[in-house]
Amino acid sequence: MTQAAASAEKPQRLRLTPTERRASIMLALLFASRMLGLFLLTPVFAVAAQAIPGGNDAVRIGLALGAYGLTQAIMQIPLGMASDRFGRRAVIVFGMVLFVIGGVICALATHVDWITVGRTIQGLGAISAAITAWVADATRPEVRTRAMAMVGASIGLSFAVSLVLSPVIVGSFGLSGLFWAISLLGFVCLLIAAFAVPVVPRQEEDIIQARVRDVLLHVDLLRLNFGVFVLHFVLMAMFIVMPGWLARLGGYDSGSLWKVYLPVIVLSFVAMVPAVFYTETRRIHKRALEAAVLGMAVVLALMPLFSASFGGIFVLLVLFFVAFNVLEALQPSLVSRVAPPSYKGLALGFYNTLQSLGIFLGGVAGGLLTAHGEGGYVFWLAAGLAVLWLLAARGMRQPG
Numbered sequence: 001m002t003q004a005a006a007s008a009e010k011p012q013r014l015r016l017t018p019t020e021r022r023a024s025i026m027l028a029l030l031f032a033s034r035m036l037g038l039f040l041l042t043p044v045f046a047v048a049a050q051a052i053p054g055g056n057d058a059v060r061i062g063l064a065l066g067a068y069g070l071t072q073a074i075m076q077i078p079l080g081m082a083s084d085r086f087g088r089r090a091v092i093v094f095g096m097v098l099f100v101i102g103g104v105i106c107a108l109a110t111h112v113d114w115i116t117v118g119r120t121i122q123g124l125g126a127i128s129a130a131i132t133a134w135v136a137d138a139t140r141p142e143v144r145t146r147a148m149a150m151v152g153a154s155i156g157l158s159f160a161v162s163l164v165l166s167p168v169i170v171g172s173f174g175l176s177g178l179f180w181a182i183s184l185l186g187f188v189c190l191l192i193a194a195f196a197v198p199v200v201p202r203q204e205e206d207i208i209q210a211r212v213r214d215v216l217l218h219v220d221l222l223r224l225n226f227g228v229f230v231l232h233f234v235l236m237a238m239f240i241v242m243p244g245w246l247a248r249l250g251g252y253d254s255g256s257l258w259k260v261y262l263p264v265i266v267l268s269f270v271a272m273v274p275a276v277f278y279t280e281t282r283r284i285h286k287r288a289l290e291a292a293v294l295g296m297a298v299v300l301a302l303m304p305l306f307s308a309s310f311g312g313i314f315v316l317l318v319l320f321f322v323a324f325n326v327l328e329a330l331q332p333s334l335v336s337r338v339a340p341p342s343y344k345g346l347a348l349g350f351y352n353t354l355q356s357l358g359i360f361l362g363g364v365a366g367g368l369l370t371a372h373g374e375g376g377y378v379f380w381l382a383a384g385l386a387v388l389w390l391l392a393a394r395g396m397r398q399p400g
Contacts, residue, residue, distance in 0.1 A: 062367015
């Protein structure tokens with residue numbers, strides 16, 4: 001009887017409480033809405049920006065696309081520390097106000113350089129570390145990985161939705177309409193942060209013990225930080241080239257690219273969901289990470305070889321997003337498993353900083369390589385970085 005009672009009690013402890021469930025869902029929705037607002041520009045900007053002055057300059061396009069990543073990288077840790085001192089909610093609301101202001105500047109822009117200005121201001125509201133730290137505050141350690149995985153999966157889902165939604169918005173309302181939609185999403189995020197996420201206590205002792213040196217000397221965290229840098233570098237660099245390739249091979253303009261992106265995303269999610277479920281149930285996170293990075297490296301290396309084949313690029317895009325979505329779900333979960341509780345929030349701050357830096361440098365590198373050579377060079381560089389990531393991941397210990 002005692003054993004039966006104990007076995008019945010175990011699942012109860014591993015179940016999210018109502019407060020944890022509401023906080024996790026609201027924070028994942030907040031993160032997803034904000035990332036959707038950022039990602040909406042990525043799939044179509046290289047083509048849609050040609051309609052405004054300066055939009056034919058690949059370097060300017062890359063800078064505008066990645067500009068918010070630079071200021072995000074600079075502000076991520078300071079705002080994460082500010083959220084420790086002044087509260088997660090206050091910092092996130094402040095960040096979303098900046099995001100909306102930057103979006104309005106982009107919507108009113110008459111030159112691509114003004115879009116760069118607006119994106120830079122958007123990046124000043126760097127709230128990713130504050131959101132992920134809020135998730136940690138709101139959940140017990142035994143269910144925290146599940147909550148972090150929800151947030152990680154929301155990034156991949158946001159990008160998937162952006163691939164389909166952004167061409168439709170641009171086709172109907174133009175590039176300015178897209179930025180107004182992004183600003184509206186920012187306002188929705190502001191409302192979610194201000195009113196929808198429940199109040200949760202924070203563990204002040206964890207903040208006091210956190211030291212930058214601890215994070216910088218933690219080898220496995222460094223491997224994961226390098227991984228998220230590469231993942232978002234590759235994504236931004238690839239979408240400097242990909243919209244133009246699809247326009248050339250399939251005759252698609254910025255308003256009809258959704259006809260390619262929608263089946264790509266549906267097929268990739270069908271393959272991704274069972275892969276993530278299998279990884280979580282079998283606890284093979286490290287092996288799954290290595291397999292996804294290897295697959296991504298192979299796909300990126302093959303893309304220049306199929307640059308004249310629409311069918312080949314389509315298949316490779318599906319395979320790329322299978323790997324991308326698996327990695328987006330796995331990486332935050334691994335950080336939450338690897339980082340000791342005493343500096344989990346600071347570790348997430350560094351993680352999000354490297355993610356933002358990858359976005360900035362990926363956009364800039366993609367623009368420079370496209371302007372001074374063939375688009376295929378972007379994919380060779382991306383494949384090389386993915387190989388380095390694979391080598392780094394192989395040295396990581398299997399987390400508990």
